[in-house]
Amino acid sequence: MVVQPLRTAYLASCLRPNLISPMADREISAEDFLPARPTLKSLREAARSCKGCELYKNATQTVFGEGTKHARIVFVGEQPGDMEDRQGRPFVGPAGRLLDSALTDAGIGREEVYITNAVKHFRWIYRGKRRLHQRPVLRQVIACRPWLRAELAAIRPEVVVCLGATAAQALLERVVGITKERGKFLEDQSVRALFVTIHPSAILRLRDKGEQEKEYRHFLAELKMVRKRLGDKGA
């Protein structure tokens, strides 16, 4: 079994709690930057100066979640993209526009939900003059998880919708196969109901228009399942 360095450090700190300071024994994470009184406002403010992993170094700014604190649904994506990084807002690029359309088609108002990402800084590499998205590695997802957990604790939504594997893995803390597990309400002790589907960018990446349309309909049907779960009062 491959043991992650963070887990090794964590296990060591459990075994030797009195011998060394916790800060010296474990990797830094967002945990070290959480405010004493976590509200959405104080969390957003504190996340601006997070250095819980190295991703802040190459990103323009922290992209925190957005939406009402009374949201009954929270959508969790992977990480900000190029436009999100520049604007400092989640889901404002092409994937965000597709999500907006799907929410409208499903009868869910974006102003009624909260939207965030598992990782709050943009990870990218240059390809020519373009900044190309790079999936965050497990260590970065784990380092950033305290922000996501704190957002969910502040909102206490009825359903958390994980858009893609990174979001699902961040919350379930295990490997998630999207094809096998999408479209179901899963158990998670920290949230009331957790639903897994694909990230809207996966639809945009399909080259065939027919396939794109088919996948969009599948995604939409899943959002309608989430809406139905909330009952007739809507989102």
Ligand code: SF4
């Ligand atoms: S990605 Fe998350 S943990 Fe890493 S610096 Fe940004 S906010 Fe902090």
